[in-house]
Amino acid sequence: MGLANRAEIRLICLALSFICSLSLIGCTSSDRIAGYVHYRINYNPTTLDPAMIVDVTGGLIAAKLFNGLVRLDEKLEVTPDLAESWNISPDGTIYTFYLRRDARFSNGRLLSSSDVKYSFERVLDPGGKSPNTWILDKISGAKAFMEGERSEVSGIKLSGPYAIRIILEKPFSPFLNLLTMTAAYVVPKEEIRKWGEDFASHPVGSGPFRLTQWKHNNHLLLDRNENYFGGMAMIMGLRYRIIPEDLTALTEFELGNLDVISVPASEYRRIMEKNTGKNLVSSMEGINTYYLGFNCSRPPFDDIRARRAVSFALDRKRILETFYENRGRLAHGPIPDMLRSWDAPVLPDYDPAAARKMVDAAGLKGRKIQLYVTADPEVVDIAEILQDYLRTAGLSVVIKQLEWSSYKAAINNGEADMFWISWWADYPDPENFLFPLFHSSNHGPSGNRTRYTNRAVDALIEAGQKSSTRKERDHYYSLAERAIVDDMPWVFFWHKTDITVRQATLKNYRMYPIYSLDKGMEVSF
Amino acid sequence: MIPLLMGITFITFSLTKALPGDPVFSIVGERSNPEIIEKIRKEIGADKGSLRQYAGYVTLLLQGELGRSYYTNRKVVEDIGQKFPNTFLLACAAMTIATPIGVLLGFIAALNKGRAADKIITTLSVSGISMPVFWSGLLLMLFFSLRLKILPPSGTGGLQYLVMPAITLSLPALATLIRITRITVLDTMDMQYVRTARAKGMTETAINSIHIMKNALIPIITVIGLEFGSYLNGAVLTETIFGWDGIGRYAMEGIVKRDYPVIMGSLLIGTIAFVLMNLIVDIIYHYADPRVRVHGTDR
Numbered sequence: 001m002g003l004a005n006r007a008e009i010r011l012i013c014l015a016l017s018f019i020c021s022l023s024l025i026g027c028t029s030s031d032r033i034a035g036y037v038h039y040r041i042n043y044n045p046t047t048l049d050p051a052m053i054v055d056v057t058g059g060l061i062a063a064k065l066f067n068g069l070v071r072l073d074e075k076l077e078v079t080p081d082l083a084e085s086w087n088i089s090p091d092g093t094i095y096t097f098y099l100r101r102d103a104r105f106s107n108g109r110l111l112s113s114s115d116v117k118y119s120f121e122r123v124l125d126p127g128g129k130s131p132n133t134w135i136l137d138k139i140s141g142a143k144a145f146m147e148g149e150r151s152e153v154s155g156i157k158l159s160g161p162y163a164i165r166i167i168l169e170k171p172f173s174p175f176l177n178l179l180t181m182t183a184a185y186v187v188p189k190e191e192i193r194k195w196g197e198d199f200a201s202h203p204v205g206s207g208p209f210r211l212t213q214w215k216h217n218n219h220l221l222l223d224r225n226e227n228y229f230g231g232m233a234m235i236m237g238l239r240y241r242i243i244p245e246d247l248t249a250l251t252e253f254e255l256g257n258l259d260v261i262s263v264p265a266s267e268y269r270r271i272m273e274k275n276t277g278k279n280l281v282s283s284m285e286g287i288n289t290y291y292l293g294f295n296c297s298r299p300p301f302d303d304i305r306a307r308r309a310v311s312f313a314l315d316r317k318r319i320l321e322t323f324y325e326n327r328g329r330l331a332h333g334p335i336p337d338m339l340r341s342w343d344a345p346v347l348p349d350y351d352p353a354a355a356r357k358m359v360d361a362a363g364l365k366g367r368k369i370q371l372y373v374t375a376d377p378e379v380v381d382i383a384e385i386l387q388d389y390l391r392t393a394g395l396s397v398v399i400k401q402l403e404w405s406s407y408k409a410a411i412n413n414g415e416a417d418m419f420w421i422s423w424w425a426d427y428p429d430p431e432n433f434l435f436p437l438f439h440s441s442n443h444g445p446s447g448n449r450t451r452y453t454n455r456a457v458d459a460l461i462e463a464g465q466k467s468s469t470r471k472e473r474d475h476y477y478s479l480a481e482r483a484i485v486d487d488m489p490w491v492f493f494w495h496k497t498d499i500t501v502r503q504a505t506l507k508n509y510r511m512y513p514i515y516s517l518d519k520g521m522e523v524s525f
Numbered sequence: 526m527i528p529l530l531m532g533i534t535f536i537t538f539s540l541t542k543a544l545p546g547d548p549v550f551s552i553v554g555e556r557s558n559p560e561i562i563e564k565i566r567k568e569i570g571a572d573k574g575s576l577r578q579y580a581g582y583v584t585l586l587l588q589g590e591l592g593r594s595y596y597t598n599r600k601v602v603e604d605i606g607q608k609f610p611n612t613f614l615l616a617c618a619a620m621t622i623a624t625p626i627g628v629l630l631g632f633i634a635a636l637n638k639g640r641a642a643d644k645i646i647t648t649l650s651v652s653g654i655s656m657p658v659f660w661s662g663l664l665l666m667l668f669f670s671l672r673l674k675i676l677p678p679s680g681t682g683g684l685q686y687l688v689m690p691a692i693t694l695s696l697p698a699l700a701t702l703i704r705i706t707r708i709t710v711l712d713t714m715d716m717q718y719v720r721t722a723r724a725k726g727m728t729e730t731a732i733n734s735i736h737i738m739k740n741a742l743i744p745i746i747t748v749i750g751l752e753f754g755s756y757l758n759g760a761v762l763t764e765t766i767f768g769w770d771g772i773g774r775y776a777m778e779g780i781v782k783r784d785y786p787v788i789m790g791s792l793l794i795g796t797i798a799f800v801l802m803n804l805i806v807d808i809i810y811h812y813a814d815p816r817v818r819v820h821g822t823d824r
Binding site: 030031043044046047049052054055129131133134146197198200201215216217218219241242243244245247248251252254255257402403404405406408409410412423424426436442445446447 | 544545546547548550551552553554555556557558559560561562564565568593596597598599604607608663666667670671674677678679680681682765766767768770774775778781782783
C-alpha cells in the first residue's frame with residue numbers, strides 16, 4: 001500500500017472519529033426551550049428603552065414589555081390600553097384619559113397617572129438623548145420644557161391618580177395614533193433611577209411579558225408576566241434569537257429551532273412550492289411604499305418633464321411580477337391602499353415612446369444621471385433593471401452604491417439625482433405618508449428627501465392635520481395625494497407584502513401590519 | 526507599546542472621521558428634525574472640532590474607559606469584555622485544528638514531493654485557500670446540522686456551538702500552513718547539514734525531526750502568529766454565518782452605523798492583541814532558534 005493511500009485512510013479515520021466523538025459527547029442540533037415561541041430577529045435590538053427606540057426590532061420587543069395609554073387593534077383603530085377611556089374636547093386640543101386601576105409594572109408597583117407624566121417628560125427632557133421628541137412635542141408647553149425654560153410640561157396635567165389631561169398646542173388629528181408609538185410607552189421612575197442609562201438593557205414595563213435574559217447578539221428571553229392586567233399569555237414565554245444570516249435562519253427553522261421566519265427572497269419560490277396546501281405560509285400587506293425619489297430641488301429633476309420621462313420609461317408592473325415575484329401590490333400613489341378611503345389616483349402607464357419624446361423635450365439625451373442605492377443585493381438588482389429601462393429611453397444612468405450610513409447622509413444632504421428607498425408607517429394614518437414625506441418643512445432627514453416643495457400641498461396637509469372629522473381629513477388628504485401624483489416627485493413602485501412560514505405545531509399565529517399590534521397574547525402550541 | 530498605541534489611536538481616529546456618512550442620521554432613525562439632530566450632535570460631541578474630539582478620547586482612554594456606544598448606550602469596554610473571550614476561544618480552536626493538521630500535511634507533502642500524496646494535499650491546500658468561508662461554512666452547516674443533526678447551526682456557547690465556526694475559520698490557516706510547511710521543509714531538505722546527517726548514518730526519522738523540522742520551524746511559527754493575530758481581530762463572515770458573538774461582528778456593526786466609540790474600541794483591542802501576539806512569536810523564536818537569541822544573554 002502506497003503512502004498516499006495510507007495517508008488517505010488515516011484522514012478518513014480521523015474524520016470518522018471526529019464525527020463519532022461529537023455524537024458521543026451528546027451534541028444535538030436542537031436548540032429550544034419548551035413552552036417558548038422561538039422567533040428570529042436579524043440584529044441585536046439597539047435599545048429597549050422606549051424613549052430611545054427607533055428601530056423596528058426594538059419596537060416589536062418593547063411592545064411585549066410596555067403599554068401606552070392607547071394601542072391599535074387589528075382593524076388599525078385606536079383602542080384602550082392603559083387608558084380605559086378618553087374624551088377629546090370639541091376643538092380637538094384637550095385629551096382626557098381615564099386610566100385602569102389594575103395595571104402594575106412587572107416589579108409589582110401599581111401604575112398611575114404620574115407615571116404617564118414622568119414618561120412623557122422623560123422623552124422631552126432637555127438633558128435627555130431621545131430622538132423621538134417629535135412624537136410628543138405637539139403638547140402645549142413641550143417646546144419651552146425642551147429648551148429648559150420650564151421645569152415641567154404645562155400641557156400635561158394630572159386629574160387624580162388615574163386621570164390625566166393632555167393639552168395640545170393646536171389641533172392635531174393623528175395625535176391618538178402618535179400615542180400608540182413606542183416613545184409614548186409608560187416606564188417606572190424607580191427603575192430608571194436604579195439603572196440609569198443601563199435601563200436600555202434592563203427594561204421594566206407593565207406589558208404581558210418581562211425581559212428575563214438578554215445575551216447580546218445571541219438571544220433575548222421574555223417570560224410571561226403573570227400579573228398582566230390583560231390576562232396571561234397562552235405560552236410560557238418568547239425567545240428571540242439573533243441570527244443575521246438568512247440561510248442560517250432557514251436551517252434553524254428546518255431543524256425546528258425556530259417557530260416562524262420571514263421567507264428570504266432567494267428561497268421564496270422553493271418554500272412556496274414545498275408548503276403548497278399545508279397552510280403554513282402567511283402573508284400580510286405591509287403599510288409601506290417603495291419608491292424611486294427624484295431630487296426636485298436641482299436640474300434635471302426640478303423639471304417635471306424629466307420626472308415624467310422616467311416615470312413613463314419604467315414598467316413597474318412587469319418588474320413587480322417578474323423580478324419581485326409579486327411579493328407586493330402595485331402602488332397607486334404614496335399612500336398604501338389600506339389607509340386610503342377615497343378613489344386611488346390613476347398613474348400613467350408604461351409608455352417607452354412617450355418617455356423617449358419626453359427625454360428629448362427635456363434635453364436629457366446622453367446626460368449622466370446618478371442613481372443612489374444601498375448595498376442591499378436586491379436593491380442593486382432593481383437598480384440595474386431600472387438602468388436598463390432608462391437606457392432604452394435614452395437616459396444614461398450611473399448607479400452609485402453606498403453602504404447604509406453613507407447612503408443616508410448622501411440622500412439627506414441632497415447629493416443624489418435619483419434614489420431608491422422605502423417608507424414604513426410609524427402609525428396607520430395617511431398623514432404619516434404625506435406630512436413627513438412631502439411637506440416643505442421636512443426637507444432632508446425629516447423625511448422629504450426629494451426636497452419637494454408645493455405650497456398648495458403644504459396647505460392641504462396642514463388642513464388635514466387640523467380637521468376634527470375623518471371625512472374632512474380624508475378630503476384634504478385625497479386632494480394632497482392627487483396633487484403629489486400630478487407633480488411626480490417619486491415613481492411610486494409598490495407596497496411590499498411580508499411573508500412568513502411557520503411550524504405546524506404553532507397555533508393561532510397571526511401577522512400584523514405594524515409591529516406594535518402584536519402583544520404575543522394569542523399565539524400558542 | 527504606548528507610543529505605538531497612541532499612533533494607532535490617532536490613525537484610526539483620523540480614518541473613522543474621514544469615512545463618509547454621519548452617525549447622527551443613524552441614531553435619529555428615518556424621521557427627525559433639525560433641532561433633534563443638533564441636540565444629538567451636541568450630546569455625542571460631534572459639534573466640536575476633530576482635535577478636541579481626539580483629545581477627549583485620549584483623556585477617556587487614560588481613565589481606562591472606551592466610552593459608550595452611540596446607539597445602545599452600553600459601555601464599549603463591557604461589550605468588548607463580553608465579546609473578546611468568544612473571539613479568543615474561536616481563534617484558539619481554529620488554530621488548534623489548523624496547526625497540527627496543516628504542519629503534518631505540509632510535511633507529508635514535502636516528503637512525498639511529486640507523488641500522489643503531494644498532489645492530493647497540494648490540491649486540498651489550494652481549495653482551502655480559494656474557498657470563501659461563507660461557502661465552506663454553509664456546506665458544514667448543511668452536513669453537520671441538516672443531514673447528521675449533531676451540531677446546532679448557530680449561537681454562542683459550549684463546544685457544540687464552537688465546532689463548525691472553528692473548522693470554517695481554520696480552513697484558510699490550515700491551507701496556508703500546508704503550503705508554507707511544504708515549501709520550508711523542501712528548502713531545508715536541500716541544506717548541507719541534512720546531507721551531512723544522512724552521511725553520518727542517522728535514521729530518516731531522526732533527520733526529519735531533529736534537522737529538518739526544527740530548522741523549518743521559524744517561518745511556520747511566523748505564519749501561525751500572523752494567522753492567530755488576525756483571528757483575534759475577529760472573523761466577520763464566520764461570526765455572521767454561525768451567529769457567533771465575537772469582536773468581528775461587533776466592529777462591523779459599529780462601522781456600518783458609524784458608531785465611532787465602538788470602531789475605536791474594537792480596533793484598539795485588536796491592535797493590542799496583534800502586538801502581543803507578535804511579542805509572543807518573538808519570544809518563541811528565542812527558544813526555537815538559537816541564532817535569533819539576543820547577544821549577551823546566552824554566552
